[in-house]
Every structure is written in C-alpha cells, then in structure tokens.
Amino acid sequence: xxxxxxxxxxxxxxxxxxxxxxxxxxxxxxxxxxxxxxxxxxxxxxxxxxxxxxxxxxxxxxxxxxxxxxxxxxxxxxxxxxxxxxxxxxxxxxxxxxxxxxxxxxxxxxxxxxxxxxxxxxxxxxxxxxxxxxxxxxxxxxxxxxxxxxxxxxxxxxxxxxxxxxxxxxxxxxxxxxxxxxxxxxxxxxxxxxxxxxxxxxxxxxxxxxxxxxxxxxxxxxxxxxxxxxxxxxxxxxxxxxxxxxxxxxxxxxxxxxxxxxxxxxxxxxxxxxxxxxxxxxxxxxxxxxxxxxxxxxxxxxx
Amino acid sequence: xxxxxxxxxxxxxxxxxxxxxxxxxxxxxxxxxxxxxxxxxxxxxxxxxxxxxxxxxxxxxxxxxxxxxxxxxxxxxxxxxxxxxxxxxxxxxxxxxxxxxxxxxxxxxxxxxxxxxxxxxxxxxxxxxx
Amino acid sequence: xxxxxxxxxxxxxxxxxxxxxxxxxxxxxxxxxxxxxxxxxxxxxxxxxxxxxxxxxxxxxxxxxxxxxxxxxxxxxxxxxxxxxxxxxxxxxxxxxxxxxxxxxxxxxxxxxxxxxxxxxxxxxxxxxxxxxxxxxxxxxxxxxxxxxxxxxxxxxxxxxxxxxxxxxxxxxxxxxxxxxxxxxxxxxxxxxxxxxxxxxxxxxxxxxxxxxxxxxxxxxxxxxxxxxxxxxxxxxxxxxxxxxxxxxxxxxxxxxxxxxxxxxxxxxxxxx
Numbered sequence: 001x002x003x004x005x006x007x008x009x010x011x012x013x014x015x016x017x018x019x020x021x022x023x024x025x026x027x028x029x030x031x032x033x034x035x036x037x038x039x040x041x042x043x044x045x046x047x048x049x050x051x052x053x054x055x056x057x058x059x060x061x062x063x064x065x066x067x068x069x070x071x072x073x074x075x076x077x078x079x080x081x082x083x084x085x086x087x088x089x090x091x092x093x094x095x096x097x098x099x100x101x102x103x104x105x106x107x108x109x110x111x112x113x114x115x116x117x118x119x120x121x122x123x124x125x126x127x128x129x130x131x132x133x134x135x136x137x138x139x140x141x142x143x144x145x146x147x148x149x150x151x152x153x154x155x156x157x158x159x160x161x162x163x164x165x166x167x168x169x170x171x172x173x174x175x176x177x178x179x180x181x182x183x184x185x186x187x188x189x190x191x192x193x194x195x196x197x198x199x200x201x202x203x204x205x206x207x208x209x210x211x212x213x214x215x216x217x218x219x220x221x222x223x224x225x226x227x228x229x230x231x232x233x234x235x236x237x238x239x240x241x242x243x244x245x246x247x248x249x250x251x252x253x254x255x256x257x258x259x260x261x262x263x264x265x266x267x268x269x270x271x272x273x274x275x276x277x278x279x280x281x282x283x284x285x286x287x288x289x290x291x292x293x294x295x296x297x298x299x300x301x302x303x
Numbered sequence: 304x305x306x307x308x309x310x311x312x313x314x315x316x317x318x319x320x321x322x323x324x325x326x327x328x329x330x331x332x333x334x335x336x337x338x339x340x341x342x343x344x345x346x347x348x349x350x351x352x353x354x355x356x357x358x359x360x361x362x363x364x365x366x367x368x369x370x371x372x373x374x375x376x377x378x379x380x381x382x383x384x385x386x387x388x389x390x391x392x393x394x395x396x397x398x399x400x401x402x403x404x405x406x407x408x409x410x411x412x413x414x415x416x417x418x419x420x421x422x423x424x425x426x427x428x429x430x431x432x433x
Numbered sequence: 434x435x436x437x438x439x440x441x442x443x444x445x446x447x448x449x450x451x452x453x454x455x456x457x458x459x460x461x462x463x464x465x466x467x468x469x470x471x472x473x474x475x476x477x478x479x480x481x482x483x484x485x486x487x488x489x490x491x492x493x494x495x496x497x498x499x500x501x502x503x504x505x506x507x508x509x510x511x512x513x514x515x516x517x518x519x520x521x522x523x524x525x526x527x528x529x530x531x532x533x534x535x536x537x538x539x540x541x542x543x544x545x546x547x548x549x550x551x552x553x554x555x556x557x558x559x560x561x562x563x564x565x566x567x568x569x570x571x572x573x574x575x576x577x578x579x580x581x582x583x584x585x586x587x588x589x590x591x592x593x594x595x596x597x598x599x600x601x602x603x604x605x606x607x608x609x610x611x612x613x614x615x616x617x618x619x620x621x622x623x624x625x626x627x628x629x630x631x632x633x634x635x636x637x638x639x640x641x642x643x644x645x646x647x648x649x650x651x652x653x654x655x656x657x658x659x660x661x662x663x664x665x666x667x668x669x670x671x672x673x674x675x676x677x678x679x680x681x682x683x684x685x686x687x688x689x690x691x692x693x694x695x696x697x698x699x700x701x702x703x704x705x706x
Contacts, residue, residue, distance in 0.1 A: 042355070087539045100441065110436070111437050111534070207311070207317050207351065227318075
C-alpha cells in the first residue's frame with residue numbers, strides 16, 4: 001500500500017467552511033465573525049483556552065446549535081438545514097462523549113447500526129476488540145479513556161467523510177491520549193478522512209495537525225496550514241526598546257519585555273536589517289502561545 | 304525496514320525528521336535500493352502523527368529521487384547516496400583540525416568551539432544574520 | 434429510532450409495569466371480595482331502601498371495606514407517577530446531553546422527537562387506561578352505593594385518569610425543557626399538577642353544566658347525585674351527567690397537555706446548547 005494521495009481528492013475541495021459565523025447567548029457573543037475554510041483531507045486543530053468558543057464553534061458546525069449570524073457548511077451543506085445530506089457523512093465526538101451511561105457497549109453499537117445507513121459493524125467490533133473493551137460492559141463503568149475510545153469507534157463506524165471531535169483527549173492520561181491519536185490518525189490514513197478537533201492542550205499538535213485555527217475570546221486569531229504558519233513567524237530578541245521601528249516592517253503578534261531585553265513574536269518573512277535583533281525560528285507551540293497571550297486582538301490569515 | 308523515531312523537542316519539523324532519518328539510513332546502508340519504506344498507515348499508527356506529514360516526507364524523498372512510490376504497492380528505495388569522496392573528506396578534515404588547534408591555542412574550550420561552529424554553520428546555510 | 438427510544442425508557446417502563454402488576458395483585462382479590470360481599474348481602478336490592486335489614490347490611494359492608502376504599506383516594510396521584518415515569522427520561526437525557534448522540538447520527542431531529550414523544554404518549558396512555566379500567570371495575574359496587582360523580586370516584590374512573598396522565602407528561606416535559614434540570618422540573622410539575630387538579634375540581638367542574646337547585650336539604654336530592662352545596666338549600670349535579678362531565682374534563686386536560694407538549698417541542702427545537 002502506498003501513499004493514498006488520490007484518495008483525499010483535490011485539496012481545494014472544502015470540508016468545513018464558516019462565513020461570518022457568530023453565536024450569541026443573551027447579550028454575550030460566544031463566537032463572533034468567524035471565517036475560515038478547511039480543505040478536505042486535512043487534519044485541523046481548533047485551539048484556544050477554555051471558554052474561547054471552541055465547543056460553540058463545533059456544535060454550530062455539526063448542527064447541534066443554530067447560528068445567530070453567518071453560516072457554516074460541512075461538505076457543502078448545512079448540518080442544520082440539510083441534515084440528510086450531512087449527518088450520514090459526519091462523525092461527531094462530544095467532549096463528554098454523550099454516551100448513554102446505562103447502556104452496555106453492545107447496546108451503543110446497536111444504536112449506531114440502527115441509526116446509520118453506512119454503519120460498519122465489523123469495523124466497530126474489531127476496534128473495540130483490539131482495545132480490549134468488553135461489549136458486555138456498561139458504559140457508565142468504563143474508564144474515561146475507554147469511553148473516549150467507544151465514542152470514537154461509534155463515530156468511525158459511521159464511515160464518515162469528516163470527523164469532528166470536541167476536546168477528544170482532554171480527560172485522558174498521556175498513554176490513552178496517544179492511543180486515541182494513533183487510532184484517529186490511522187483512520188485518517190486509511191480513508192482520507194477530514195478531521196477537525198478542538199484542544200486546549202497544545203503539545204503534540206504539530207505532529208497531528210496540518211491546519212490550525214486559533215480562537216481567542218470568541219474570535220479567530222489565526223488560520224492556515226501549520227507549515228505555512230511556522231514559516232511565517234519569527235522570534236526577535238534584542239535590547240529593551242519600544243518595538244515601533246520593527247513594528248513598521250513586521251507584524252508584531254506578541255511582545256515580552258525584561259529590564260534589558262525585548263522579545264517579539266512577529267509574523268513576517270522579511271529580512272531584519274537592524275543587526276541588534278537576533279532572529280530565531282519558532283515552533284508551532286510557541287506561536288500558538290503567542291497568539292493566545294495576545295493582548296491586542298487582530299485577525300490574521302496566512303494565505 | 305526502518306523504524307522512525309520523533310524528537311518533539313528538536314524543533315525540526317516532523318516531516319523533515321522523517322526525511323532526515325531515511326537519508327541517514329540510506330547513507331549508512333541500513334536501507335538499500337529495492338527496500339520498502341513503511342506504509343503511511345504503519346508510520347501513522349506507530350508515531351500517532353498526521354498522515355499528510357508522512358505523505359509530505361515521502362513526496363520530498365520521491366522528488367529527491369531517493370525513493371519511488373509504486374501505485375498500490377508501496378514506497379521503495381531507488382538509489383544509494385554517494386558519500387563525499389574520501390579525498391575531499393580528508394583534506395576538509397585536516398583543515399578543520401588545524402583550525403580547531405588554533406582555536407584551542409586562543410583559549411577556547413570544547414563548548415566554545417562547538418557553539419562557534421554551530422553558529423557559523425547555521426549562518427552559512429540559512430544566510431541569516433545571527 | 435424506536436428501538437433506541439424503547440431502550441432508553443426500558444427501566445422506567447419496567448417500573449411502571451411493576452406498579453401495574455402490584456396494583457392488580459391487590460385490587461383483583463379485594464375487588465372480587467367486595468363484589469362477592471355485595472351479592473351475598475343482596476345489597477343491589479337495598480339501594481335506596483331504608484329498612485333496618487338493609488341499613489344493617491350497608492353498615493357492615495361499609496365498615497368492612499372503608500379502609501381500602503379510603504386508601505384508593507391516593508390513586509389520584511397515579512397519573513402523576515405514570516406521567517413522571519414516562520416523561521422524565523427525556524428530560525434527563527436533555528440535561529445529560531446524551532440527546533447529542535442521537536442528533537449526530539444519521540437521523541433528523543424531527544424523527545428523533547416524533548419517535549420520543551410518540552413512545553411517551555402512547556405508553557403513558559396505555560398504562561393509564563389499564564389502571565383506570567382496573568379501578569373502575571374494582572369500584573363498581575362502591576359506585577352503586579355512593580355514586581361516581583363525586584370527586585372521590587370521578588377522578589379515579591372512566592377516561593379522565595388518562596387525560597390527567599397526559600397532563601402530567603406535558604407538565605414534566607414543559608418544566609424540564611424550561612428549567613433544564615430534571616429534579617426541580619419534576620417538583621414544579623408535581624406542585625402544578627396537584628394545584629390545577631384541586632382548582633378544577635373545586636371551582637370549574639361544578640359549573641360544566643348548570644347545577645340543579647333545591648329548596649330542601651340534601652335528603653330530597655336524587656340518589657347518587659354529586660352534592661355541591663347542602664343545607665337549607667341544596668345544589669347538586671345529577672348522577673347521569675357522569676360521562677358528559679368525563680368528556681368535558683378529558684378534553685380540557687388533553688388540550689392543556691397538548692399546549693404543554695407544544696412548549697416542550699418549541700424549547701427543544703430552539704435549544705441553543
């Protein structure tokens with residue numbers, strides 16, 4: 001078996017597209033003016049702190065909630081307005097896994113079989129057998145990691161084209177987290193599945209994701225392919241100054257000052273002529289942290 | 304068969320780590336022409352990484368002519384990497400050795416020398432002002 | 434989807450079945466005993482009679498069955514119990530968020546809702562009908578003696594228990610979707626259920642039809658009538674209005690139940706989380 005390049009199809013096909021998407025609860029905007037486009041076959045991380053609006057965004061995408069403004073489409077249709085076009089092709093794993101605690105694992109599989117036309121019972125059983133999760137066990141008696149695996153198995157057995165996961169690894173220990181990502185990435189490699197997952201844990205993201213949406217205070221701060229994001233950012237360190245001169249040439253994302261030194265995270269690939277500045281490459285994790293700690297919000301799209 | 308490892312703290316992009324490991328393995332003769340690389344799914348499931356990253360690494364190696372993807376079969380090593388000629392190697396080594404001696408004479412210790420070499424090497428390859 | 438709805442409600446349906454079986458186990462033997470005593474003492478011939486033999490027989494029948502007849506007064510809460518058993522699982526599901534499981538499978542929310550509400554209303558109606566039939570049969574001798582338009586009998590017999598049950602279902606669903614938390618919702622639903630029932634019985638039901646007025650005291654009213662006011666002048670509803678009143682009360686409560694379910698449906702469809 002070789003690289004399934006063609007399975008993923010042309011990367012220009014859109015899997016998730018949000019345009020001016022917003023959601024208001026009472027007078028508070030949980031999400032505002034969100035616009036992004038994720039290609040089919042991509043694995044996208046939606047990162048942000050707790051309360052940044054990640055769950056709201058995912059719930060809007062899969063049609064669990066109605067947007068207050070704008071629209072969001074999955075595979076070209078709205079999950080809310082055209083559920084028959086979207087739901088059979090969509091797998092969703094809720095943050096709390098939304099499983100019936102009183103059901104046995106086998107009952108959950110039966111639910112999947114009865115409610116989904118493309119249900120793959122063999123795949124579901126094989127997954128659970130490989131993970132050693134007994135079908136006779138009650139869901140309420142499973143560990144957090146096992147529940148996450150059951151929820152993911154349910155979503156994968158739908159044979160979806162796109163999988164949306166809300167904080168899939170949040171409550172898991174490192175081993176269970178790795179196991180879950182292994183299973184997820186394996187499925188993505190198999191079928192060219194598009195994956196959109198939210199996370200407030202940003203370690204490991206670089207190895208898992210190829211696209212990024214950074215969300216802070218209900219707004220999209222940055223979106224783009226991870227390698228382009230990494231290529232477009234630099235860390236400048238130099239003598240303590242107000243970074244006005246640099247800011248004229250380079251977009252400053254965040255700044256840090258000590259008595260003697262100023263450190264700037266800039267989005268720019270231009271040459272820095274001022275030799276007092278030391279220029280360093282910066283990893284994805286630090287870039288994300290830079291955006292999350294940003295004081296002045298500004299929206300940036302890496303093309 | 305090659306077994307990939309990842310160092311998440313190295314700062315080297317994941318796909319590049321894969322590329323470097325294949326190159327290294329070919330250079331050292333661990334992989335020979337005709338050998339098969341692990342399938343994307345195997346790599347993905349061992350390392351829990353994005354399949355597109357593996358694809359990107361294999362595409363890059365393919366572009367370098369080091370490996371070849373055969374549709375439906377897998378990815379195979381096509382050629383070895385010619386090591387730099389012994390003569391070049393020898394003379395470069397001698398020059399470096401004499402330079403290191405001079406540095407020692409000037410009072411630099413091993414760490415100082417390492418830092419200096421790393422810094423100059425990076426400058427030469429990235430062309431950026433340090 | 435029907436399978437999922439059934440599977441999610443299974444425990445509660447089994448509980449309702451257990452209650453039904455328990456009541457059957459109590460009511461069938463006592464009902465047979467009561468009917469047997471009624472026949473043995475030839476009480477049917479004594480209805481409306483005031484001979485000493487008849488009064489004595491009536492007195493002994495009354496003393497023998499008074500306790501259990503009074504106890505069945507509590508059965509007026511059975512519709513609430515059944516309503517809670519059938520409606521609460523949906524409220525719990527919405528509270529726990531497990532409805533998101535069904536909502537993100539390949540079925541529409543409309544189908545999910547129709548199946549859920551269908552199972553709840555059909556199930557609640559069936560169990561209420563069985564209970565009402567059982568109690569109506571059981572009370573037949575008592576009704577012959579005292580009439581069935583009196584609130585103590587009226588609320589347990591005929592078809593109104595079904596309407597009360599659906600009303601309870603509506604209250605639990607509406608309160609559950611508005612308050613979003615099951616326990617307070619059930620509490621509120623129970624309080625409203627009892628309050629509305631008492632208010633209707635006290636202030637509304639006596640006026641379903643113009644009452645009959647008498648100058649004399651209640652002794653002059655026809656047998657088995659529902660005495661609304663007695664004293665120097667008497668007001669009553671004649672016994673033959675039983676089914677008319679049952680019909681009016683049923684329509685009223687079913688209509689209220691429909692409005693409440695409508696509120697619940699609207700709340701579920703516009704859920705924002």
